[in-house]
Amino acid sequence: MFATVFAFLVIVFGAFVRLSNAGLSCPDWPTCYGKATWPGHEQDIARANEAFPERPFETHKAWREQVHRMIAGTLGVLVFALALVAVGRRRRLPAMLLTAAVAAAFGVFLYIKGAYAASAALSLVAIALPLFAALRLDRGGPWRIAVVAFAVVIFQAMLGMWTVTLLLKPVVVMGHLLGGLLTFSLLGYVALRLTDTRVPTADQRSLQPMVIVALVLLAIQIALGGWTSANYAALACGVDFPKCAGSWWPMTDFREAFVLWRGIGVNYEGGVLDAAARAAIQITHRIGAVVVFGHILATAVLAWRRGLRMPGVLAGVLVCTQVALGIANVKLLLPLPLATAHNGVAALLLLSLIALLVRTQPPHGDDQPDISSFRRSASGYRRNDGSDSVTP
Known part of the structure; x- marks a missing residue:
């Protein structure tokens, strides 16, 4: 811990x-x-x-x-x-x-x-x-x-x-x-x-696939956020939200936006992409945020209804906080405390989903001896003299 x-x-x-x-x-x-x-x-x-x-x-x-x-x-x-x-x-x-x-x-x-x-x-x-x-x-x-x-x-x-x-x-x-x-x-x-030693109910276990999908979607969205930050595209739309640069769909260049490898020797400090490519990255990140927000919120509501109240509430509150921080970063021109908090809340949201995943799994018992199996196996042994006592 x-x-x-x-x-x-x-x-x-x-x-x-x-x-x-x-x-x-x-x-x-x-x-x-x-x-x-x-x-x-x-x-x-x-x-x-x-x-x-x-x-x-x-x-x-x-x-x-x-x-x-x-x-x-x-x-x-x-x-x-x-x-x-x-x-x-x-x-x-x-x-x-x-x-x-x-x-x-x-x-x-x-x-x-x-x-x-x-x-x-x-x-x-x-x-x-x-x-x-x-x-x-x-x-x-x-x-x-x-x-x-x-x-x-x-x-x-x-x-x-x-x-x-x-x-x-x-x-x-x-x-x-x-x-x-x-x-x-x-x-x-x-x-x-x-x-965590709590045993999940059948309803809680059935939530596990939805939690796994939420984790995958969040991982993709975090990767998009990292790509946005690494390419200095966080303010590609200016201070406009939900529009981007005064338009619902500005000029974009998706082909250049997601080129992963551009060779060695280039200094990427400050970014090398033009405005259209950066706008494409920012719009993709925003669309991903809508998808992730909807799925995690639905997962949180279902978790609450199935008795997983604490992790469900945490996931719901954190995903709402994360969206609010994302909007605030755009509107306030990426102030350092809010931008740092955006990363921190993403990590906490990830941990809340992991906690939800753990709560939908049987308790860990890999190192606990199976006493009943041991007794069944031991009952098959007898001393040579025919007595029922078991030799260690």
């Missing part, structure tokens, strides 16, 4: 960094102008500006980016600890996770030294080992997911690196957002699944 809350804070702070245009405030990775923290003295700042003349040092931005990296690294350590707890003392699995951690650390070291190919190879090993350990683990779903979360965190670190080295490439920025929310979702699911 602590790791889940911490992951939420990392997401919100990451949104604050991105929306305050501090994503490239440290031009190198994982250091910041060659420092473990960031330049503080005048002579350090002078050296930083000399080493990176294309990116002059800005204290008010650099600290945000580097602090975000530090707390994200702390989250990685927490997830690693959870993975170790999940595998317990099972043979070879802890060693796999330790090897993955060492490979990831050496991958970062080699990246700093410029050995990019070797760094990438070690990073792939670091991602593959936890996934293999999760497959080998003889515990139930939540425990395996805790191990998978470690692999996701390692890949998320790579996305953070690529965000800087590929100069805010939109597909990487969007992937980084989704990776953070996936980490948060996996941790939230594990925490809720291992602690």
Whole structure:
């Protein structure tokens, strides 16, 4: 639960960094102008500006980016600890996770030294080992997911690196957002699944497909939101709502709007798309919001009627809040507190749907011994002397 809350804070702070245009405030990775923290003295700042003349040092931005990296690294350590707890003392699995951690650390070291190919190879090993350990683990779903979360965190670190080295490439920025929310979702699911012991009714279980559809739709909408932000299309329609730039359907260019890969070497800070392409992205995001709003609200109402009142109310309130924040961001020209809150409420809405999913599933009992089956099996054993006592 602590790791889940911490992951939420990392997401919100990451949104604050991105929306305050501090994503490239440290031009190198994982250091910041060659420092473990960031330049503080005048002579350090002078050296930083000399080493990176294309990116002059800005204290008010650099600290945000580097602090975000530090707390994200702390989250990685927490997830690693959870993975170790999940595998317990099972043979070879802890060693796999330790090897993955060492490979990831050496991958970062080699990246700093410029050995990019070797760094990438070690990073792939670091991602593959936890996934293999999760497959080998003889515990139930939540425990395996805790191990998978470690692999996701390692890949998320790579996305953070690529965000800087590929100069805010939109597909990487969007992937980084989704990776953070996936980490948060996996941790939230594990925490809720291992602690919720309530048994759902048949009506509540029948709601599960609708909840899964809601999660898929919300994930797509979050990806659209990340694409909107990464392409600086949040204000493509000006302050008009529900119209866009004074029209119900302005000039749009959907073909250019959703090109995922445009090559390497382009600096995407500030965006490279024209007004028509950005308008297409914004309109798509708005249409998606209507679909997601309707489905989640219907799911919340059904959950309330079937006795899942708390998660149903949370989902309903959060989806309404999220729509209100989206409209307010447009009308008020994307103020930083509201834009950051828009990301935070999206994460909470996602968690509320995960809570609803957990409430529609049978309680977790993978590690509970089946006493009745044990007794039935034991009853078949007899001592050689014919007595009914069972030998341990």
